[in-house]
Amino acid sequence: MCSHQPPCPTADSPCHHTAVIVSAHPEQGWSLLCNGTIVFDDTGELLPDGRVVSPHRTPGALATAA
Template identity: 55%
Template sequence: MCQHMPACPKADQSDRDAAKRMARDDISGWTLLCNGVLLFDDTGELLPNGTVIAPHRPLACERGAA
């Protein structure tokens, strides 16, 4: 699928979100990456094989933690 040089990470690799953007819908809140991954604004993902990756937002730091 990817024609970029160097090739973008494949959908089954851990760095799949680093692939180049191919399409974006700001109203629906998704981005289609060139590896076929749909990346949602809430950080959830839908992989080309139908696997759903739950949102994985960073945890907020607690105030006063040492």
């Protein structure tokens, strides 16, 4: 799917989430990456083969109201 240079990491690569965004839909909470991966605002992912990567937020990353 990737036609630019250097090519993006494949969906099977450990760093697949660093691929270029080809279609962003922030109002819906997701983006399509060049390698076919869909990433969601909650840090979850849907890989092109249908596998799901659960959200992996860092604990304490969200600010709490004081």
